Amino acid sequence: MTSNNIVTSNEEWDTIIRPQRAWWDLRLGELWRYRGLIGLWMRRDFVATYMQTVLGPVWYLFSPIFGSLVNMLFFNKIARISTGDVPPMLFYLPGMMVWGYFTTCLYGSAAILFSNVGLFGKVYFPRLIMPLSTMASALIGLTLQAISFIGIAVFFVWQGFDIHLTPWVLALPFYTLIAGFMGVGIGLIFASLTTRYRDLQHFIAPGLTLVNYATPIVYPITFIPDFMRPFVFLNPMVPIFLTPWFQSWKDIVTVCLAAAPRQIPPNLFMRLYLPWSF
Amino acid sequence: MSKVLSVENVGKEYRLGLVGAGSFREDFLRWRRRGQAADNQTASVKDVSSIWALRNISFQVQQGEALGIIGRNGAGKSTLLKILSRITAPTEGIIKARGKLASLLEVGTGFHPELTGRENIFLNGMIMGMTRAEIQRKFDQIVDFSGVEQFIDTPVKRYSSGMYVRLAFAVSAHLEPEILIVDEVLAVGDAQFQKKCMGKMQDVTSGGRTVLFVSHNMGAIQSLCQRVIWVKNGQVMGDGDSRKIVAEYLDSADTTSVLYTPEPNRGYTDLILESALFRDSQGEVAKTFSSGDSIRIEVRYNALKKLPRPNFWVVVESSFGSLFGANMLFDGASPDYIEGQGVIACTFSGIQLMPQRYTVTFGIRHENGYNNYIPATELGSFSIIGGSSAMNMSGDMAHNFFETFYALLVPYAWQLPDGKLVPVNGFRDSKLSTD
Structure with missing residues (x-):
């Protein structure tokens, strides 16, 4: 132990511990200093989840593809809900992926206090690191899914379907982040509430199922009668899933016009939810 | 600084x-x-x-x-x-x-x-x-x-x-x-x-x-x-x-005032135990001692009437049970009688104890040895302090456990298989040579 960094005696304090912080004070500077932890935690989650599985990360692909197949069977073939000009597989898959990302973030954040009780009781670091690394870990899966999706899309184009990328695809990272932050924000609300009311943890799964069906994931927005459209937009998840980064040209104009002015709500919700839950 | x-x-x-x-x-x-x-x-x-x-x-x-x-x-x-x-x-x-x-x-x-x-x-x-x-x-x-x-x-x-x-x-x-x-x-x-x-x-x-x-x-x-x-x-x-x-x-542990008041319904009517304290070898009131110190246990009593040949006794206990004590029934040191206020003290010299907490129990028996003037009463407790280094304990486990294994600290020596003698706690014995 060398004492090469003995502090000088000026009246400057590095750490100040005070009773209460304003609710908007996320102490992002501190978060930035600890940013390296996010990567390590991401690795830890990944290794811990897939260390002793045979297929490893392939499992990331299983859930959305399987889900899309189920949706194809029930909603497209049996219930005959049209997916417009987009092939059903390409219609369901991105929705399943982003929704999966959203719920992973939500569940992870909602469990954050319970699953880290030992750690939080032992050592200080910005607590926001944990939900953010959940978000980052889930991003690994989403990336793998996106790659497989591109593969499938290329296959469909090769089969002669008329599908194109839209300029909205550039906004994809942004929307992914919004979905993630939405999940983290809502999850953290549940995390703090469930410390007091354990009942609420039973509310998450059915609630998510409800929101899932209220969001145009397994059906196109055109499926909803015109008079109900404004109400649909009360659901903060809707604009994320409406962004037509991948649709046939014909739909783009109408859907863009419908969705674009309403891009603000998720952002606003995120700002309201995230600090409040700390 | x-x-x-x-x-x-x-x-x-x-x-x-x-x-x-x-x-x-x-x-x-x-x-x-x-x-x-x-x-x-x-x-x-x-x-x-x-x-x-x-x-x-x-x-x-x-x-x-x-x-x-x-x-x-x-x-x-x-x-x-x-x-x-x-x-x-x-x-x-x-x-x-x-x-x-x-x-x-x-x-x-x-x-x-x-x-x-x-x-x-x-x-x-x-x-x-x-x-x-x-x-x-x-x-x-x-x-x-x-x-x-x-x-x-x-x-x-x-x-x-x-x-x-x-x-x-x-x-x-x-x-x-x-x-x-x-x-x-x-x-x-x-x-x-x-x-x-x-x-x-x-x-x-x-x-x-x-x-x-x-x-x-x-x-x-x-x-x-x-x-x-x-x-x-x-x-x-x-x-x-x-x-x-x-x-x-x-010292703050438990400041004692009246330790024992007569309980007429139990038949103890004649003696009040007013206070008790421990003193070190300098005569200072203390609650902490080092191993090897002397401890003087002092009791102030008030005999409400003349009591012939009271037998005082005192026992030092730890979590292991009674360790040592003094009893006038055995050593025959009891005074002819006590009356009014008085002080009785007992000094133990060179207490070789491990760093723990010890309680002291006290009582006064009738001259016949079977009845009590004062039944067994806890006077309080004292601590022996000293870390493992003060006790010359340098083994690997010395830091955590050594004081909880036993209470008495008796000098001893190991004789190893090669005949080498390892004395501990100032062990001295002329019959065993240390070469």
Whole structure:
């Protein structure tokens, strides 16, 4: 132990511990200093989840593809809900992926206090690191899914379907982040509430199922009668899933016009939810 | 010397009662009940009360100082520690620190069995507040210190428990914070580790850093810290020289006034036991002694009538049972009679005891030896203090366990298979030669 960094005696304090912080004070500077932890935690989650599985990360692909197949069977073939000009597989898959990302973030954040009780009781670091690394870990899966999706899309184009990328695809990272932050924000609300009311943890799964069906994931927005459209937009998840980064040209104009002015709500919700839950 | 830590009027309030009973339904019912109660009898129902675990705590720590924090269970030490390590926020007051503040409440925080030693060093180090660059700079040192360089890229689940602890401690030992907070929780670790830990703490202070050490072990506190803060009922009771404060703390144990009043219904009517105290060889009132000291047990009584040939007895006990004592029924030293107020004292010389707490029980028997003037009554307790070094205990386990194995400290010698004699505790015996 060398004492090469003995502090000088000026009246400057590095750490100040005070009773209460304003609710908007996320102490992002501190978060930035600890940013390296996010990567390590991401690795830890990944290794811990897939260390002793045979297929490893392939499992990331299983859930959305399987889900899309189920949706194809029930909603497209049996219930005959049209997916417009987009092939059903390409219609369901991105929705399943982003929704999966959203719920992973939500569940992870909602469990954050319970699953880290030992750690939080032992050592200080910005607590926001944990939900953010959940978000980052889930991003690994989403990336793998996106790659497989591109593969499938290329296959469909090769089969002669008329599908194109839209300029909205550039906004994809942004929307992914919004979905993630939405999940983290809502999850953290549940995390703090469930410390007091354990009942609420039973509310998450059915609630998510409800929101899932209220969001145009397994059906196109055109499926909803015109008079109900404004109400649909009360659901903060809707604009994320409406962004037509991948649709046939014909739909783009109408859907863009419908969705674009309403891009603000998720952002606003995120700002309201995230600090409040700390 | 400059101030590195300043704690100003810190308080922590905890809510008591059925806060967060766990279900929304219960809370709702209580809320409704409270509403009804408010209608019926105003403001009498208050099922949420609060307690101040800490109040008005203020102290300052200079650079390079080793500060001990003592107090009984529930006095607020752990709360203070939690506030300082930022696990919980204070309700009032402010704490200012200069330099990095790290707490060693546990080693290996965040270690994951599936990750390799290398990854765990980074993970653990960063949780504890090191930057990536800092860990990279110290990486080789940490690995050297831990002695697991061969297995550094092996998942730690394949490590032996010893390797695991060594690696975990190696990271903690290289934190190099300006202020280190150590809880005695560490004392339950591996003996080797604890020894290292104590040594490291001494290094830390001699290296100009500051240590806050919380412990129940008065020996360890006195050997490590020059200054001690005594917390009682959430407040600072004493702050100053460790020897003085520790003595005050131990003396405070239970100040005795009237120990025994006559119980007519049980047939004891004649004697009042007014007070009792212990004195050291200088005649000073004391509650702490070192092994080898003399202890004088002094009892003040009031005989309400003339009592012939009372037989006084006294026994020193530990958790192992009665250890030694004195009894006039056996030694025949009883006075002809006692009447009115008086003092009886018994001195034990050269008490060879391990550092523990001992209770003293006292009684007075009739001349016939079968009836009591005063039945067995606890006079109080005293402590033997001294760490393992003071007791010449230098084995690997000396730091944790040595005082709990037995109570009496009798000089002894080992004769090893090669015939070598190892005397302990000033062992002397002419029949055994030491060559």
